[in-house]
Amino acid sequence: MTVPVRKFDAVIVGAGGAGLRAALQLSEAGLKTAVISKVFPTRSHTVAAQGGISASLGNVQEDKWEWHMYDTVKGSDWLGDQDAIEFMCRQAPEVVVELEHFGMPFDRLENGKIYQRPFGGHMANNGKTPVERACAAADRTGHAMLHTLYQRNVRAQTQFFVEWLALDLIRDAEGDVVGVTALEMETGEMVVFHAKAVLFATGGSGRIYAASTNAFINTGDGLGMSVRAGIPLEDMEFWQFHPTGVAGAGVLITEGVRGEGGILLNGNGERFMERYAPNAKDLASRDVVSRAMALEILEGRGCGKDKDHVLLKLDHIGPEKIMSKLPGIREIAIKFAGVDPIKDPIPVVPTCHYQMGGIPTNYKGEVVAPKDGNPEVRVNGFYAAGECACASVHGANRLGTNSLLDLVVFGKAAGNSMIDFIRNERPALKPLPANAAEFSQARLARLENQTGGEEVADVRADMQKCVQLRAGVFRNSENLARGVAEIKAIAERAKRTQIKDKSRVFNTARIEALELDNLIEVAVATLVCAEARKESRGAHAHDDFPDRHDEEWMKHTLYDGQSRQLAYKPVHTKPLSIDYIAPQKRVY
Amino acid sequence: MKMHFKIYRFNPDVDQKPYMQDYHVELEPADKKLLDALVRLKAVDDTLTFRRSCREGVCGSDAMNINGKNGLACITDVAGLKQPVEIRPLPGLPVIRDLIVDMTQFFKQYHSIKPYLINEGPKPDRERLQSPEDRKELDGLYECILCACCSTSCPSFWWNPDKFVGPAGLLAAYRFIADTRDEATTERLDNLEDPYRLFRCHTIMNCVDVCPKELNPTKAIGKIKDLMVKRIV
Ligand SMILES: Cc1cc2nc3c(=O)[nH]c(=O)nc-3n(C[C@H](O)[C@H](O)[C@H](O)COP(=O)(O)OP(=O)(O)OC[C@H]3O[C@@H](n4cnc5c(N)ncnc54)[C@H](O)[C@@H]3O)c2cc1C
Ligand code: SF4
Ligand code: SF4
Ligand code: FES
Numbered sequence: 139m140t141v142p143v144r145k146f147d148a149v150i151v152g153a154g155g156a157g158l159r160a161a162l163q164l165s166e167a168g169l170k171t172a173v174i175s176k177v178f179p180t181r182s183h184t185v186a187a188q189g190g191i192s193a194s195l196g197n198v199q200e201d202k203w204e205w206h207m208y209d210t211v212k213g214s215d216w217l218g219d220q221d222a223i224e225f226m227c228r229q230a231p232e233v234v235v236e237l238e239h240f241g242m243p244f245d246r247l248e249n250g251k252i253y254q255r256p257f258g259g260h261m262a263n264n265g266k267t268p269v270e271r272a273c274a275a276a277d278r279t280g281h282a283m284l285h286t287l288y289q290r291n292v293r294a295q296t297q298f299f300v301e302w303l304a305l306d307l308i309r310d311a312e313g314d315v316v317g318v319t320a321l322e323m324e325t326g327e328m329v330v331f332h333a334k335a336v337l338f339a340t341g342g343s344g345r346i347y348a349a350s351t352n353a354f355i356n357t358g359d360g361l362g363m364s365v366r367a368g369i370p371l372e373d374m375e376f377w378q379f380h381p382t383g384v385a386g387a388g389v390l391i392t393e394g395v396r397g398e399g400g401i402l403l404n405g406n407g408e409r410f411m412e413r414y415a416p417n418a419k420d421l422a423s424r425d426v427v428s429r430a431m432a433l434e435i436l437e438g439r440g441c442g443k444d445k446d447h448v449l450l451k452l453d454h455i456g457p458e459k460i461m462s463k464l465p466g467i468r469e470i471a472i473k474f475a476g477v478d479p480i481k482d483p484i485p486v487v488p489t490c491h492y493q494m495g496g497i498p499t500n501y502k503g504e505v506v507a508p509k510d511g512n513p514e515v516r517v518n519g520f521y522a523a524g525e526c527a528c529a530s531v532h533g534a535n536r537l538g539t540n541s542l543l544d545l546v547v548f549g550k551a552a553g554n555s556m557i558d559f560i561r562n563e564r565p566a567l568k569p570l571p572a573n574a575a576e577f578s579q580a581r582l583a584r585l586e587n588q589t590g591g592e593e594v595a596d597v598r599a600d601m602q603k604c605v606q607l608r609a610g611v612f613r614n615s616e617n618l619a620r621g622v623a624e625i626k627a628i629a630e631r632a633k634r635t636q637i638k639d640k641s642r643v644f645n646t647a648r649i650e651a652l653e654l655d656n657l658i659e660v661a662v663a664t665l666v667c668a669e670a671r672k673e674s675r676g677a678h679a680h681d682d683f684p685d686r687h688d689e690e691w692m693k694h695t696l697y698d699g700q701s702r703q704l705a706y707k708p709v710h711t712k713p714l715s716i717d718y719i720a721p722q723k724r725v726y
Numbered sequence: 727m728k729m730h731f732k733i734y735r736f737n738p739d740v741d742q743k744p745y746m747q748d749y750h751v752e753l754e755p756a757d758k759k760l761l762d763a764l765v766r767l768k769a770v771d772d773t774l775t776f777r778r779s780c781r782e783g784v785c786g787s788d789a790m791n792i793n794g795k796n797g798l799a800c801i802t803d804v805a806g807l808k809q810p811v812e813i814r815p816l817p818g819l820p821v822i823r824d825l826i827v828d829m830t831q832f833f834k835q836y837h838s839i840k841p842y843l844i845n846e847g848p849k850p851d852r853e854r855l856q857s858p859e860d861r862k863e864l865d866g867l868y869e870c871i872l873c874a875c876c877s878t879s880c881p882s883f884w885w886n887p888d889k890f891v892g893p894a895g896l897l898a899a900y901r902f903i904a905d906t907r908d909e910a911t912t913e914r915l916d917n918l919e920d921p922y923r924l925f926r927c928h929t930i931m932n933c934v935d936v937c938p939k940e941l942n943p944t945k946a947i948g949k950i951k952d953l954m955v956k957r958i959v
Contacts, residue, residue: 177777178829180872181785195853238853241843241907243861243868250855278869281784285868289842324822353779386756389782470782473801474758595769639773641739644823647772 141319141575143330145567146172147560149318151304151360152339154182155280155545156524156552158287160337160503163553165294169560172331174299174320176355176649179288183341183353184545187280188466189257189394190272191237191542193230197251198270201262203227206271208264208719210540213423214533215676216692216721217373219710222501222529226540226547228714233546234273242286244275245463255463256397259423259537259726268421272539277392277466283542302329303649304359305578307336307367307520310571315520317570318363319578323649326642328582330574334564335519335556338364338497339549342525343660347490348602351383351390355653360526362656364497365663365699366577369517370507372528373495373695374660375668376677378536379611381427383489385447387474390491391467391484393538396420398463400452402431403483404439410448415726422726425535425677428488432611435487442485449483488611492536493660494677495667496528498696503527503552508696513707519564521556523548530694533709534676585651591636594651601628601654605661609668614681618669625658625665632658663697670704671695688721727753729763730810733774737823744821746812753804760807761788761800775824783938786873789816790825796875796936816878818887831887832874832894839891839899839917844910860906867901867946869939870894876933876943882926889922893933893943896924900946903953915953924950 148164150157153175164171175182194201207227211218238244238252245253254270262269275282291298301323308317308330317332343358344350361371381402382391396402401420404410414430415422422430431448434440441449452460457480460468464479471479499505500514503523509515524545531544608621632654639647673687674680693706711718729751736744749767757763761781768774776799777787783801790799791814793807804811819827845854877883877892891899899918902908918924924947933943 177779177785177787178833178872181779181787183780183785185871186780186782186784235851235853239849241902241905243864243905244853246856246858246861248858250857252853275868278784281871282868286843292837293840293842353785354781355779387758466784473783593769594772637772641737641773643737643739644775644826646768646775650772 141328141330141579143332143570144172146170146331146333148335148337148556149174149331149333150337150339151318152182152341152524153179153298154339154341154524155184155284155287155542156549157337157339158284158291159546159549160339160523160553160556161291161296162287162294163550164556165291165296167557169557172297172299174302174304174331176301176303178300179298180285182284183356184280184284186353186390187283187542188277188390188392189397190255190274190279190539191234191283192257192260192271192537192539193234193273193543194227194271195231195234195252195254195273197247197254199262201269201271203230204716205262205264205269206230209259209261210531210537211719212265212724213259213535213537215535215686215724216688217530217533217675217694217709219501219530220713220719221710222531224713224716225501226531226543229547230543233543233550237283237286237546240286240290242275243282244273255394256421257538258393258396258421258427259418261418268418272394272397274394277394277464280542303652304363305581305652307363308570308574309367310568314518314568316568317574319575323644326645328575328578330570332567332570334560334567335521337521337523337552337556338526339522339524340526342493343657344490344493346602346605346657346661346664348606349383349388350490351380351388352490357653357657358660359653359656360497360522362659365659368700369497369505370696370698371495371663372498373530373667374663374697375671375695376494376534377490377609377664378424378492378494378677379428379488380491381424381431381488382450382486383491384470384474385485385487388489389470389474390489391450391470391486393424395450395452395464395467398459399455400450402427403449403451404434405441405445406439410434410439418726423535424538425679426726428611429679431488447485447487450486451483452479453481453483492541493525494528494532494534494536496526497522499523499527499529501529501551502555503548504555508705508707513696519559519568521552523552534678581652581655585635585637585648586640588634588636591634592631594635594637594647594654597628597632597635598654598657601625601658601661604628605664609664612679612681613668618665621665622669625662629658629662659699662702663699666702667695667697667704692721727805729753729804731763731767732810732812734814735824736821737773748810757804759800760792760802760804763804764799775826777826784871786871789873789875791815791817796879798873798875798938801938816874818878818884829874832877832892835891835895836872836898839895840910840914841898841902843902843905843908845907847909854907856906863904864901866941867897867904870897870941871939873938875936875938879932879936881930881932882928886922886926890926891918891923893947896927896950897941897943897946900950903950915950915957918950919954924954
């Protein structure tokens, strides 16, 4: 069967914040660019981001990019690459101002400047006192940003392929990336997108957990495609648990609530964060707050009849502030927790939220992989940005509002790198290998012809339960070892999933089966990487190894999905222009 | 809790014409929203087709007609629904399959109002200033999630989807007119000065009634009409 081929200068998979920011760069440079997205762009999960985007604008109090950098390095528990972190924090004011120029409806201060609020781990003077660094549009910052970026792309006449599912990355005999295969949902047709450069901006994979703040579509497709194409994944043991997911529903309540003065209470009505983080209190880093909450619950000081959550109280900040700065949160609390936060506290639990690891890149958005003893050789023609990428600016724990920043900084940087590459290194398309679509065709054929297999929903549910149970807020050797064995067995079952619906048009059963392939790759990576890391760092809290161990473990994990073997590479300790920020004990 | 649903089914691959299918399903205590129920139904019958993503009312994917009224499945309490719960695709747009409609016409209208800030002046080094009062003018406008609940409940849009911009597009048009940073008000009003594009709105208010984000397209449309009148005088 011949598969149609469409030719572009650049193909971007993903139309969230990262993909759209990159697309803008390429479209405005006049390159022929296709953006492929499995949902209409404004339905990407960036739309759900609430609290803000960080930049040291200093609109409320003095702030400096150096302090932002210090906080990010400390937040990362010294696993972040300091060159990439410097690049991001220095660029922040410029890219945020650019968003304003694009039309983003930021809230404003009395003096007309962009509104900024405090957030977890944002401090002045290298960790001394909280500072307002999160630039916000009420509690709908992601919505405001994503719609603005989409609108700007409408102006730039970017070409979108909406409701197309990318299936696999195409590499030639030299390992260079030359395109992707994708399925048009409405027709069920497969097409090869032949390109000079390919960017993955496919977002997170939080759906490997049973309880997650992530959308249904966050299935780690970019990671699955990378693994299948022999690209390693970096630091997959590091998953952020957000302290405040609505208990039972998973829906997120932004840290901005605590930024505006909200506090956490245990079953005794105690503001317990004062014990764990005397300085930053409720605004300590997320891993610290999530662990404190989990401990309170484990030790019997939870709330409710099952003592299985804590309470987020904000009535004391007053209805006016709630209505003006946190209207979306009020809506969520009423709809998903059944409480009006103007009167009553919201029941919350730590909930899987963000994937710190991903496809390894440098700070230019170029994907890098080990080759001939060098851990970071560029994969020609391949780029990644946003939550699917690991630059690594978040290290072992991301600071709130640094992801939206990551999207625009590295989306733009990747776009610029692609422009350079297309103009200077690959002005003509590199030929497709003869069998470019064969691999994807075989995957579809397997699904078509499978008999005696299991339901997608059942395998997915078992995977989610396993990851939730074995790779949660607190981990230990025994649990992780069991998790590795269990998830490998589930991965075998996933090879034989079966769908009843075999029709062509908008077959979402087929899409969910293909997404499960990706989720499984991410789930196996998570457990294998977590089992191997015998220390506690950032979000990886290991009961049997409670301390951070820099001599042995200050290094990035690289997971090879085909052999399921691990390798490690050094953390970049050299910033671009300033002095190295040496490891210290992390106290808030 | 056992519930009874009647769901619109149409798969162009196999069906000559659409039909309503009955489903009886035992819901778990965790199945609070209509979307939870649909996901449970899909686990049993994987041919049942609908869009969904965020499951918290911000992405606009799962708009559908629920017991005769447009809304988002993910924020609709399932327990409160009258049974059998009748679920149909959004009215007035071509059906691709089951609850999935072709939104091309809806987005075409959105795009037609130039939904982006127009300001070709020199860019300052820092942010443009805007007072909190001026910024407040955008509240109730910028929050639209493009779910199409409004436009597909609007009789004027049903009759003229190619000519009438519809409530969502007009709300977006006013979002830019109301933005003190935008410099294209005249051009935007010219773009709507037409017997159909704006003036097909007969203030029937269906749009306001269904908007899941509690926005008020009618009010925005009224403001555009006021501006039109003012510039004639
Ligand atoms: C509830 C919530 C609140 C948050 N709040 C904040 C905040 O306040 N501040 C902050 O900094 N961060 C926040 N985050 C994190 C941040 O929002 C995300 O990390 C970020 O938006 C991810 O953006 P992205 O562009 O990488 O991917 P996404 O926005 O997730 O987009 C992924 C895109 O890839 C496409 N895609 C995926 N797979 C395929 C495929 N196979 N084929 C075709 N297309 C595909 C999708 O269609 C989509 O367009 C929040 C996260 C959540 C879940
Ligand atoms: S008020 Fe206007 S736009 Fe709204 S439903 Fe009525 S006719 Fe349509
Ligand atoms: S105005 Fe309301 S109903 Fe209409 S598209 Fe926007 S959010 Fe949906
Ligand atoms: S699933 Fe996003 S609005 Fe309902």
